[in-house]
């Protein structure tokens with residue numbers, strides 16, 4: 001029954017990438033078909049026709065990933081104090097309040113603990129619905145604490161990124177979170193505790209240029225936008241339209257920047273398999289002794 | 294940092310490297326013109342459309358980007374007698390936007406790393422306006438590891454609008470190159486003193502600025518995004534850059550107030566561009582004093598101090 005099937009269009013050539021919603025139906029950005037939302041939900045937010053990966057709610061992702069869908073949330077009560085008292089067209093405080101209302105979260109990441117294939121893990125999942133998944137002081141602190149717990153317990157760390165980058169409304173405070181998290185990851189690396197970074201659509205800016213690219217394994221969902229500079233900035237710089245598929249997962253894979261592109265429905269099995277390889281790891285000091293011996 | 298643009302839907306383009314290069318140069322020349330005319334904005338505009346007074350944050354931005362402001366190589370010439378430049382990342386190429394090499398500094402052997410934004414048109418184009426590509430960050434890391442191997446302190450000089458946002462930089466892993474520098478700088482076993490001398494533009498600046506101490510020249514700026522970029526995203530109008538500059542709190546005194554930088558290095562009256570030699574002397578004094586304070590620390594103590602410095606950055610949250 002392939003005679004009616006349309007070719008999957010490249011993601012970048014779809015003229016209007018806004019998802020059109022009309023109640024129970026949603027238009028797929030990948031193939032342009034109208035899909036029943038319930039059908040999409042039952043298929044882990046992946047288009048049943050073209051495999052386009054829709055953006056996924058952070059809680060839903062944790063439930064689908066972890067054993068029995070169970071997790072324990074940490075540092076849930078951290079909330080930004082708006083250090084810059086930032087106001088653009090509207091106050092940052094208003095944006096925060098609106099995001100809180102929309103997501104039921106206090107900032108753009110869930111720091112969780114749970115089990116994956118029977119093994120305890122520390123998992124952080126970013127929430128795009130909270131100011132574009134942007135990273136400010138709260139995201140920086142929650143992820144840093146998660147890393148510190150992973151070191152202390154020697155539990156593997158998995159971070160699902162979904163973020164436009166550092167949060168402008170917290171200025172250089174946001175920028176410095178990149179250094180803070182990277183420094184904590186240096187200690188995680190010294191401790192020999194595995195870190196798997198999973199990039200989902202989109203992962204750009206200061207998130208990519210810090211923890212998202214520092215995994216022992218860097219993997220991505222299909223078709224995710226991943227880069228340092230956003231496509232619009234690059235287009236303004238080079239004064240030219242970007243080629244199709246530029247900065248998508250498959251492009252990064254081709255350029256040697258990813259270990260693997262893993263479809264959502266295979267993600268759990270992939271991570272379990274990867275952690276099996278990593279084992280419990282060995283701290284830098286032990287590695288040095290082992291090598292010397 | 295830029296937000297991803299969900300509306301961008303690039304049409305298929307014919308791949309014409311030559312045309313792309315011409316466009317790039319044309320754009321750079323435009324940028325250059327802009328850079329040269331900008332300080333004149335401090336004077337009252339003729340058309341009266343813009344406010345006659347420039348807000349204090351924007352004044353600093355203009356000083357930080359002043360065409361006559363000393364560049365990395367100017368500071369090197371003034372402060373170090375025998376700089377030996379070292380080239381290349383041993384992977385892809387040699388980035389003329391991000392330079393490095395060893396020199397002696399008041400009897401010490403030191404490694405110098407810095408962005409070179411260029412002075413005249415030719416130099417600016419040659420060094421890509423100080424916007425480094427992945428090979429620049431990788432060269433910097435290679436040289437920092439070299440310094441660590443021989444137990445020499447590292448001095449970095451930040452002066453960039455940001456890492457280069459271009460196709461080739463993305464293809465070669467701009468984000469990965471910066472990320473790796475952040476992690477690896479965090480565990481260097483030698484003193485690292487970073488100084489923001491001009492423009493500290495986002496991750497591209499931080500990529501050489503994970504120091505035991507982070508200094509900032511009095512009129513330098515350090516920000517998560519340029520005021521122009523912030524204005525065009527948050528105000529949807531790049532002309533609101535002065536407001537954005539204020540909102541971002543990107544000046545040295547503000548950043549010191551948030552404890553994001555450790556020390557402000559004074560500049561000669563009116564700004565470093567009026568007297569490069571005096572600016573260098575003042576910086577030299579600060580570098581000397583800061584280096585001395587780390588001399589007796591072991592590699593482990595240096596790592597721990599640097600970790601603690603970054604660990605406590607930005608405690609701007611409440612905890613329920």
Ligand SMILES: [Zn+2]
Pocket residue numbers: 028029030031032033047048049050051052
């Ligand atoms: Zn589809």
